[in-house]
Each structure stands twice: as structure tokens, then as C-alpha cells.
Amino acid sequence: MPSEDQSNQNQVFRSRLSFLPLLNQWNKLIQVQTDGKGKIYRDLSDLVSLHPELLQPIDNFYLLKSHRNVIDLMMTTVFPVAVKNEEQLYAVSVPFSNKVVYASSLFSEMFLDEKSNICNLDSYEKSGVGIKECIAYTVILERFYGIKLKGKINSVYSYNDKKKKHTNFYSIHFDPQFIEVHTTSKLPEIPEDFFKTLHYIKDINNQPGLSSLLPLEQFEFEGMTILHLDDVTEHELLRTVQNSLLAPDVFTDKSNFNRLCQELSQLLHTQEINIGFLSFLQSHIISGNSNNVTSLVLKSIRHDEERPGFYSQLKEAFIKNNSQPLFITSNTDEKAKHFPFTKNPDIARFRMLSFFPLKDGKEITGALEIFSVDENFYSSSFHSGIDSVCNLLQLALKKSTEQSNNEINKIIKEQFTAVQSSVEWRFVQAATNFLARHNKGEEVKMEPIVFEQVFPLYGAIDIRNSSGERNNAIQQDLVEQLKTVREIVTSAESYMTYPLLREIISRIDVYTESVTNFLFTDDEQKVHFFLREEAEELLLHLKETIPDLAKRIDEYFSSIDPRLHVFNKNKTHRASSASPSD
Template sequence: MGPGKHGPFQVSLHQLCLLQIDSHQAAALEGSPFPVEFLQMEQGEVIPAEGFSLPVQGLDYRFCIIHRLRGKRLPLLTAHLLFSSLLPPERCYPFTAPARPRIRYFLYPWELPNRDRLWESHRKGTGIMAEEPEGVNRKNPVVQDPNRPLLALAVLPWYNTGKPWILSLERRDGTLLHSPCSQGEGQMSDQQQDLSINQAVAVSPQAIREFPFPCHLSLAPLFARWERVVEGKQQAKALLFAQIQAELEKTPALLEPITDLSLIEKHRELIDVLMTLVFPPARWEREYSAALLPFQLRSFYATPCFQRLFLAADGTLAAQANLDKEALSWGRLLRAYLYIGRKFYDIDLQFDYPLIFTTKDPATGLDRHFKISFDPQFLELKLTGPLPRLGEAEKKRLLANVTDLHVWMELIPPEHFTFYGFTVVTAVDVTDQEVLSSLKRDLIERESVLSAARFAQLQTLLRTLLRQPHLVLGLAAIQGDQVFLLNYGCHIEQSCIFADSAHYRFSDFHGSVYEQAVRQGKPLVIEDLATYAHRSSIEEEILRQGIRNMVVAPLYYQDELIGMLELGSPHPGELNAINVLKLQEVLPLFSMAIKRSIEELNTRVQAIIKEQCTAIHPVVEWRFQQAALNFLARQKAGRGGEMEPIVFDEVYPLYGVSDIRGSSTQRNAAIQGDLVEHLKLARAIIRLARTHRPLPFLDELIYRIDKHITQIESGLSSGDELATLDFLRRDVEPLFPHLQEFGADVQAQIDAYRHVLDPERGTLYRRRKDFEESVTLINETIATHLERAEEKAQAMFPHYFEKHKSDGVEYGIYIGGSLVPDGKFDRLYLRNIRLWQLLVMCEIASKTEQLKGQLKVPLETAHLILVQDTPLSIRFRFDEKRFDVDGTYNIRYEIMKKRIDKARIRGRAERLTQPGKIAIVYSQSKEALEYREYIEYLQSLGYITESVEEVDLEDLQGIQGLKALRVTVHTRLPDQALSPEEIREAVQSLP
């Protein structure tokens, strides 16, 4: 795409070239040295501001295009930004100027609350535009021109401000397309009395890089001020002024423009006296003030404090400003013009220039922040030519374009003026405010307390706030009884929230200053840890690390302890109650940061657990969280791999099952009954139809139905159910629409047939439904009672619990020290849960016995408990998402669980499990003795009858030597169930 008849053109930093292009031009654009974004837009669509960016030399200018298309989708659009002010001409890609008039772009501040007011100000003629242009939609400021296929309004929302600007349009011939203003931004309000650099747009840097006004250092304005002071009859100063005047008569060069600053040093004593009018001696040692050359950041006279913190050897300001050079130059030039406006044109505008300088304190090496203000009272402005005249129209134009320096320079050429004198600068320490703002901003960021770099920044900010260069910051998160060390003194390169060594229990801090701070609920100051009388092992370790002085502050979120903040110093007394007062404002922000970090971490941990392990029992969740944290740590370190094995050693197993006796036989009987009845109903229809029309085919069909009935009645085999249903649906039921035409009685019989079928299954399901409902009622009764009782048992001692429902309910329990974080366990809790299990099994047996009257199918339940006194290990199988016993020896327990319900009593050929009874299977005599104690206790409470059977069991495949106790449960149990406390007391009372 080469130059057209208008030739190539370039636009400045804040101009935008918007082109409609075809596919060939699009291909050419892709070769541009700039990133090009192609946007395909519908009528009325708005591209989000973050949807389009064009970075150039480290700058990131984001803008969105609000547009209108003439009722159709264009194949390709592009918005291309050329930076002639930043890049050399040869780097700027040549564009062919469009044949239509070129559009100029202008910048405005744009905030929704001001939109109508902005527009009205232009309608009243306060701007250049005197009337509203045709085709502009005020509610949606999109330029609409029926004669052009595409016009656009662009919004550029960022330039050191955080506020959006609106870009208005004007054709080259001056036709206004939208609310116009000159380049640069003005504040659109009814009263333009205040300006701020945070509401301004800098013009092209080339236009303001060189300050256009001649400026000269002069002490004449200061001498004139002395004269006015003396005229005010201040006698004390009159005597001093007489001496000054006498000295100045000897050195008249001091009242002339000074070009050689060595003259100031040569007459330093006289300058000191002169400057007492500017810098009061009483505040000389404390104030941060200086006298600067006019409109330069270079000092020729400064207080000791200002000299020490701000000035380089040549007198220039060495501190870092919060604005770039272009913004500083823009502000300097605007201040000069506003000074001219006040002096000569009665244009009084106050300019708010929030300038913050940051400098290193040589005493501490820490940053300090100062707000800088300039006092121009010792400046004089002299005309070096005729004063440019401004009429009302020109003043209105200036007021409408206050921040457009091009307009000022056009109407008031700088060569007509010269500045003499000096500027007084005063710096006010705003370190606390700036640091607090930075802390608030940083703590809002994600991973602010986890990232090593961001944590180091937080520590630096706190050092600056408290003026303590050796301060060490420590943060810990608290979740339940778990304590995670997030970071300490930035020595932790990889966040320790992922490391095994950073996991503690809150009980580990018993007796420490941390526990004391939590107990008192407010920050605790330890002036000198070495002289602290109640040091625990934790404080001893802190002392070994070189920390003598501490502040420990508990962090709360919604009145819940969420973490701990610690500040340490190697020097006793540096951290004190005054420091704590400064922390009060940021402690809630640290609390929120820790809360967010814990939530984010938990989300990541739960995602890993869900992916690797599915649902996890709450009792062992802590171990899976620990494994997930370690997995994240390995990932962060680049080691990858799988989650570590999760094994719980030395746990005691308990197993119980309440089985529905003869459920398989009952289920088969229900299936047989339904299928036979279904077939007989179908046969009745065929027989009735045959009486109307004796077709041989119907005889053959009756034969096949009888054959199916005979086969099912003789015994149900695998596949018979599906085969019968397939026969009915394929060979019998398709005949019904035709057979019902044989007669009304056949029609009625078919209707009756269809009525008895289950609407969802399409088959007769009466007996099976009764059976399933009876099984469900038994299962739900057992499971509900078991869950409620198990919830109370967890309060006795945490344990792993899982249950499964089929024809009855089976459940497994594991209990032991390895299942809990602190590892503490006593055999008392094993005895306790064994008694609880037997008691609950009695209650289940009683409930299922009482349930018989509600069952549609008479079913009975038998109950069994398997005892093993030898602890075993269980391992989580990641492939199967479940726990299983670990080790060859322990597999014997799993085999017993699967085969024990079929066990028979030796010599009697009788099933061990019987309705209304509980069988307690064991292999060691000491296990029987323990359970006889529980049985005796429950007999005393009326749960179990006096009869207790002790039997030997026939050998099972791979299992020999099992014995059992069998007890009968009373149908009606005592009304008052035992509480967990009563069970605990009962266990303690047993021998």
C-alpha cells in the first residue's frame, strides 16, 4: 500500500488514523512494523477497552472503538496508531490518505456523570461548537453520518490518570462531527476554577521539551519585599535592612540578573541575612525548603534538611518525582501561562499540581516521600514586547481549552515575556500517607503475601513506615488448629505455605508470646526478648536467630482469628507502642490478604483432591490437604510427579453389616411372579381374539407364550427377564392395534392390559416394586439411624467411616492416632467405639424388627460385627479412589469381610446370622472377654436378652479358627438412648 495522491501522512502521539480497508490492504498492513488489530464489528457493538491494545517501546495505550456501520458487517476494519513523536519518521509506516476529508481527533475528559453537562456547555456556546451537529446521538455518542460508510468515536482511557478521555472528531475543512476541543484536554464543567495534572493530557513532548520563556535568577524581588516590610514600620527589621542596604551598595551585582551562582557563595553571609525573610531562623534546622532558579528544579539556597535529602552536588534535585519528564514539563509551562493569565488578563485559575518526590534517607537507607509545593511570590514577570491583546472570544477559547498549551502559545507568544526572581519550594513529609496507600494497594493484589517478591515489597514498606531499616516481617495463616508460615523476613524463596516444614499445630505455640497475644486479643510488644522472663522454646529459637525486639499482632477477620503478624528487630526497644499505633490501619488489610490467600490455596488444594481423590472423609481431609500442598510445592519447584502415597498406619478396624435375609430369593420370586402374570395377561388377550377369528397364527402365539410361562415357573435363569420382555414387545404387543378391531371385548382387555403396566418401564412391575420399596425402607431406616449415631460418635474421637447400601447396609470404621493431625490416641477410644458399635447395632436390630408391619414384602434382617484387635495399615488407592488395607498380612481382614456373612456354625449346618440376632465374630479369646463385658453391660440396660451363644465356625476358604458370640436383641429397647458421655463413662467403669 504505497502513497496515494495525498501522499503519506503521520499523526502525533494522541491522534488516531482510522481506515476502512479491503483484503489487499489488510495483507499489506500485516507487514507493518506495528502490531495491527483487525476488528469485525456489528452496528451498535462496543469493543471493550481491554480488547484492543498497541504497545510501543514499553508503553501500553489501550482504546476502544464505538462505531456505526450502515446495516451490514464489513469484512475487515483496522485502527492504526502512528507515533511520530516517539519514533523516527523512517519507522512510521506510510499510509495512503483516504479520499474523503481527513478527520482530526481531540481529547476530552469523559465521565458518565458529566456527560450531559459537557454537552450543554457546548450547546451554550462556551466551547467552539455553537450548535449540535446533525446525526449525533447524545445518549450513545456515536458519530452518525448517512453519507459515510464508517465513522467512529474512539476512547483512550489511560495516561497517568486512571480516568477515561473521550476523543472527538473534526473534518479537515472544519466541519464538526462531535463535541470538539483543541488537542489536549479541558475540564468540562460550568465553572472552570481548578485544574489538576491528574485530569490533564500532555501535548506532544516536542512542543514542551524546551521551556520557551526566558528566565533569570534575581534577588531584586526579595530586596523589594524587604523594602515593603520596612515600610510597614517593623523597626527591628528596619535596622537589619539598613545593614543589608549598605552591603548591597557595595555589591550591586546581587540586584542584577545572576548568571554565575558562585556570586551567591561569595556573598553567603549577606545572602543568609536576606533569606531570613524567606526562611525563618527558628525553623531553619527543621524545615525542608529551598530557593530554586525560576522554573527549574535547581537550587541555589536550601535549608540543611533539604540539602541533605534532595540535592545533588550541582544543586539539582536528585529525588525521584511521581511524574515523567513530559508531564513535569507540561506542568511547568502551564504554571507559567497561568501566572501570566492572572497578572495581565484577569484569568484566575488555581492549578493543583500534586507532586510527590521520593528520596533515600542517608541515615536509614529507606525511602521517604515528600509533597512539593511551589511559592512564586518572589517571581517577577516583565514584558519584552507589546502585551498581546485578548478579546472576549479569545478568553473564552482559552477557558474552553485551559490545558491545551498550543492555544496558549498561539494566543500569547512566549517571546513577549521574561521571568525574573526565584521560586521557593517547600517539602512536607508524607511518607506515612504514601506508604499506607501503597500497603493498601499492594495487599489487594493476589498472592501479595505468598509471592517472595511482593512479600519483600511489603517488608520494605513497613520498614519505611516505621523508620526501621532492620525490621523483619513475619506472617502466618491460621486455619483451625493448623498454622501455616507464609513468609518470614523474605528468606523463603518458595512460599512456605507449600512446605512440610511450615505446617504447625496451634498447640505447638502453647506458652509462647504468640499465644499470649491471641489471649489478650491485641498486639503484644516485647521490648527485649533476652530479658523476657517467660521465654518458651519458641522464643529461645527466635533469640538464636538474632531477634531481640518483637511486636506480635493477632489478625482477625469478622471476629475470627485468621493469622498472625510479627515484626522483629535485632535492636531492643526499636519497636514500641508508638509503632503499633501506625500499624492499626493496615492490620485489617493484612487480615483480608491472608483470608484471600487461604481461600485461594484451599481452592487449589480442593481442585487437586477432587481430581486425584474425589470425595474425601472430613476426618482424613487434613492429610490430603497436606499431600496436595506438597504436590503444589513440587510443581512450583519444577519437579512435578504424582501425589505422595497416603497411608495410615496402626489403625484399628471395625466392621458391621445388617443384611436382608433371603433377599436374592425374594427378588427372584418377585421377578418370576411379575413376568408370569404379564405373560398370562397377554395370553388372555390372544385367546379372546381367537374366539372372534380362529387364526392358526394366534394358536402358535399362544403356544409360545405358554412355553415362556413354563420356563419361568421352573426357575429363573440369567437373561430370562430380558428375553421375556423382548418377546412381548417384538412379537405380541405390536399385534394389539389390529386385534382391538376384532371386538369391543378385545379392546377392553387390551386397555386393561395397558393399565396394569408400569408407565416408565412398560412392563408389569407390581411385585418387584413392592420388593424394592420394602428393601429401600429397610436400608433408609438403617442408614439414617447409623448416620445420626455416627455424627455423635465423631465427637467422642475422630475416626474414618464409610458405608455401602445394597440388600442391607454394611459399614467400616478405622480409628487410630495416625488419622488425626496431632497423632494422639488412647486404647480407651477403641473400647469406647466398640461399645458404641454394639449399642447402635442393637438399636438397628430393634428398629428393623419393628419395621416388619410396614413392609409390603415380609423381609427380615440379620446383623454381624467383625472384631480384629490387631491394628493394620490402610492406603488410599488413587486409581480406584478409595481406601484399602495395605500389606499382604492385612489382606486377610478384607477376605473375612467378604465371606463372613455366609459362615455356618460348625457341626450344626446353621447360618451364623439369624433374624433378630447379632453375631460377633472374633479370632482371639481376649476379644471375646472384652465383648462379654459389653454384652453384660447392655443386658443390664435391657438391650440384650440373657441368652448368649458361643460357637465355632466352619472354615472358610483361606480363613480358619473363627469363633462367634451370638446374642438376641429385645424387640423393644429402653426409650432413652445412651448419650456419648454415658457410653464414655460406661467404658471407663468396665474392668
């Protein structure tokens, strides 16, 4: 009978702790290694043989306590002394269980409860189900069918560090080399189609019929799982920040911007800071909407007419400082005398004011503001993360600027006919003023455009809004194509359980939303790349694995332009309607 400590095991998996796979590995090494290493394995094998209870599958974990010294010696062959230090995170667990039988000191301190069960790793049991299946079928396929799959079994988990008051992320590598599998059932032959698509461990998720062909209830697993943990916090936080910056309203929606600031604080390894963001490219828009201002300094400036002076002053300071960060230590610093805003009550409370330039090539396009009441909040970890943060913000600034420019262009197209390039600046100015007043909540009308004492030297005609109609046609085609791909992938989910399908659907939803309102150049390019490189490959794979979808997939490919790989029905219709008739 398994002890109560094993009651939390997933009932699908029949597994037991056993050191026999490790001993079997020793015996193989003893046969081929005649030097000192072989003698070490032989001595250890002789030592373990003095304890017959360790040579059998173990259900009573209290047995481990009385043999702790022997087990510690055994584990030196799994975890070499070179990696056994206080900074390492590793453990040995019962297969498919959160029961740990051996662990590094740091692993025990961070992740084990009083019964040596893994805890504090968010959704360890829940998200581990797919991982467990991958481990199980990796072992089964190699043991009974000779299929050795490539790749590693990894999964990322979050850990709430209560001492440091933030969340870390760890990638766990599950090593199944010491797991053996047995069955009393007669196993079927694997169809040849399986061999065509089974090359990597991740391919297991592509086999919807595998669980029916080889039900896990037919197998019993004995051995131990090796766990290695790597800190991937910075990588995951960068990914999180990137996702947050994809939100079109990240700089205008207060809750989204506050969440972004929290993520940036953690990425910079400090919570004792206030973060602001300033754009030199959109000063006319940002300064006109005090409710959505993301700059700490601009929030402290009460009068709109004072803001342009701050922009030019800060940009000039960056240029004089060779585009290096600007640091102002409290309002008594000599530099503070040159910046009137440091006397504002909302700013004067900070002891350290830091401005990091955002650059597009050599052009300074904005600034990241980091203010703190502590002059010494900087650390080596902070400096290692600030470059990544600034690079991400610069990309977001570029996208945000393009969005604002498109809003201005949209207003111009709605309010005016074709605009000649020589006077375009005046229409941009009027549209900018219109947008700024609109953002303040005012009821506004477009100001009249008048050029006193200006006489045109030539005239021209244009099909009104032709470029806008073209963009609308492209938008409609992209949305329709994304919708078609989504329908096919959604249908595929009813045939197979594959996490990638759900991820693809989520991405399609994001892409659809991004191209529905305004069609930005970078969004159009991303969608085209996705449809051409990823969606087509996935659909061809689904056509082979799910014959029922073959007809719909063929219809999809017959509907796309073979050269551009996109729908062009609406674009073609627009072009024909705009052409002069005979």
C-alpha cells in the first residue's frame, strides 16, 4: 500500500519509487570502466546490496530516513560534487509525483513543505499534466518501440518570493533516464504514420490517437525523475513586458500603464522607484491630455504652456551629455538649479531623478523617467536590465507614434479632400490641435484652413480617399483570411488536444484585433509573415494528420494569391471599381 504521502499522486499514473534503474546503470558502467570510476560504482553497489529494502520498489517513504546516509552517497553519482553548492536547484522525485526524496539545500528551502512535497511553484500539479504525459510516452516509446525522441522536457513555473516581495520564474528540466516501465498488456503495433511525425518530444502533443492506442493505465513506472531548475525570471519578465507593450492603449489606459510599471520595476530588481515615460515625438498630443500623461514631470507641471520648455530643455541636456543618462541628486544638486520642475512639490520629494534617453539610431525620441526617494537604489542587477527596458520602450514608442500619426491622417482624410505635400504641414497642425482638444473631452470642430495672400500656380485632381479605400480593402482581406484560418484550427481542436492550437487561436485573435481598426505597416508585415510562414505550415500538417479537414484546407489554399500568399478578393474588387470603364 502506498503511504499517505503519495495520496497526492495523479491517479492516471501508476508509479513507484525505485533505485534499481540507477543501480542498473552502475552495473553497465562497471563493465566498461576498469579504472577508479568503475571501482567507485562497484563499492557503492556493494554498499547498497547490504540493504535489500533499497533494492525493491519503495512505497513507505519513512524508510528513506533510516537510510539517508546511503542515499546521499548514491546521489553523488547523479549530481557530481562540482554542481553541489548552495546556489544550485535540483531534486529527485517519484515519477509523476510531487513527492521529493532528495534535493539540494536551496531547493528544499524554497520549494518543499514539511512532508517533502513540492509546493510554492504555481500550478505545478495543474500544468504538469502535459509534462507528465510527455515523460511517460517518451519512456514507453523508447522501451517498447525503440523510438528515441530528441529534445528536452521543460516547463516554466512561477514562484512567489515572499521575502523579496516579487515573482520569480523557473524552468524545470525533467530527466526521465532513471525511469523503467512495465506492462502486462499486449501492445499494438504503431502505425507507420506515427513514425513520420515523431521525431521530437514535443511531437507527442501532435498525436491525438496516442492516448487511445497506448492508454497510460496499462503501464506501471518504477524509478525516479531528476529535476534541474534554472532561473529564467529576466527572460519571462522581458516577454511579459513585451506583451504589455503590445497593448495599443498601454500609454493611455491607467491600469495598463500601472501594470507595465510594476513589471518594469521587477525587471529592474527594485520596487522603491516611480516610473514615467516621455515622448519627444508626440509632445503635442501628450501635453494636450493631462489625464493620460505618463511622464512624472509633466504631471507635476500645472500649466500646458510650460511643457514645451521642459521638452526642449531635457532634450538639450541629453545632447550635451552625449546621449548618456541624466542624473539629478535631490533638489540641492547643482543641476537642479537649471531645471525649474525640480521645485514642484510632486518632484521635490524624490532624492534621485534619473532620465534615460530612448534612441532610434542617433535620434533621441523620448525618455524613461525613474525617480526614487533613495539615492542609492541602483544595483548591478538594475544596470543589467535597464538597456533591455529602454530597447523595448523605444519599440513601443515607435509603434505608438505610428498609431498617433495614423489617427491624425485619419482625421485629415475625414475632414478634407486630397492634400498637397507642400501644405500638408498646416493640415497636420490643424488635425493635431483637433485631436488634442478632443482628448481633453472638449466638443470641437475642425478649424478652418486659410492661406492668406497665397495663390496656387497649378491644379491637380485625385480620386478622393483612394489610398484609404485600398487600405480598407487590404484590411478586409486580412481579417477574412485570419477568420478562415481560425475556423480551421478551431475545428482541428475537436480532433486533437494540442496546446499549440490554442496558442495559434489566441495569436490569430490578437492579429485580427490589431488590423481591424487601423492597418499599420508593421502589423501588416507581421500578419503576412504569420500567414505565409506559420499558418501555411500548420495547415499542411493538419491536412496530413486530420483527413476530414483536407477539403477545407484545399479550399483555403485555392483562395489565396499563390505569389503573395494572401486573400485579395476585396483589393481586386476595389481596383476594378476604381478603373475607368471603356
